[in-house]
Amino acid sequence: MTTLVNSRLVDELGRAHEFNAAACMDCGVCSAVCPLEIELLPRRLFRHVLLGMEERLVEETETIYSCLLCGLCEESCPGGVHITENVRALRHFLNTNAVGGAR
Amino acid sequence: MPLPSKDVIGILSDNLRLRGSVLPIPKRSAIGWARDLNLPRGGETVIYTGLMVQLIPYIEGLVKMQERLGDSFLARFTPLGRWMNRFVNLSAFMARPSARTRTPYDRILADVAGLLQRAGVEFGYLYEDDLYTGALTWDLGADEVVADHARRVYHTLERHGVKQVITIDPHTTNMLRTVYPKMVENYDLRVSSYLEVLAERELPLQSTLSGELALHDSCVFARFENVTEQPRTLLNATGMTIREPEHSGRLTWCCGGPAESLYPKKALAQAQRRVEQLRAVAPEGVTMCPLCLVNLQKAAGETMPFRDISHYLTQASRS
Incomplete structure (x- = not known):
């Protein structure tokens, strides 16, 4: 599969939020401490955003809304990624674009 | 099977936009906990519930309904439910907790007010103007709906001349202290949890x-x-x-x-x-x-x- 990097997605997500997915080093601490053991969140999702893979975000809708926003991953993150706010930004994006709940 | 997230988020957001709360509850139930406490109306310092504690028995009722619906064929009609809920407050019919179910939550609020009084704190209460902050819809990413609502809440506090609020639960504390300042221009409100106030005062x-x-x-x-x-x-x-x-x-x-x-x-x-x-x-x-x-x-x-x-x-x- 060919993936074209599309910066529109990260620009759009970052406009109204403290979105800083680029600070993620993909180290996996977030996945290791997650009480729900959500392996995908947040590091791989952030890669999808950085690559502009909007359709992959839509496929992961349930995962994105399952996150507890409890912040344990953020507390443990060595990269200072605003994980909870980033996940909230993904929900906002899905609400206003793909999922359409809050409209 | 969970209900479609789009429609559940939609119903909660519609309720906040149209009715001021994710799950509108009768005024009498919202302020009933203060009935016998003779708390002054308004003032520079107020206890602020943000309806979070009062909402719990209603949310529980709704969740039970969701669990039943999620496992039945009726889940397919959730989009229709959202459409109807815009005109008729369906969620109010779905979740009607008994007075007995609500009592332990009212007790928490009355206990907190009593603790603050025994610690020598002078405060009022906004009664029907003690509004929900939008915490749940904020978590779900409904930013625009919450931002509009936040301005309404802050305007209400300004109208009453409130300078300081004493909150009870963490979610209301977080919304008023950390989230609202990002959404409301010239936001100027001191926000403390009652636990912070009591620890500082040394509760006798x-x-x-x-x-x-x-x-x-x-x-x-x-x-x-x-x-x-x-x-x-x-x-x-x-x-x-x-x-x-x-x-x-x-x-x-x-x-x-x-x-x-x-x-x-x-x-x-x-x-x-x-x-x-x-x-x-x-x-x-x-x-x-x-x-x-x-x-x-x-x-x-x-x-x-x-x-x-x-x-x-x-x-x-x-x-």
């Missing part, structure tokens, strides 16, 4: 309690509002022995509550795992958030009692 105590409590920190208090020491200081002063579970303080584990509106089964599984950690250190659990309280109580069933921190503080401070 009348009796010494005994027993062991497993302390469950709220994620929002611990990690977003830096409230970890105050509950420990206050509980230690009562004589109760605090037992710290695996994952406590800033590294506390979530009760699962935030997943409940969309995925109740996932929320329950998380709460059950947390109950195991708490049960391993003490026979009784103490919480400081109504969402944590209800989720852990539900997961523990008869195996472990959970109470709000205000219960113990009230027992120790009342003569």
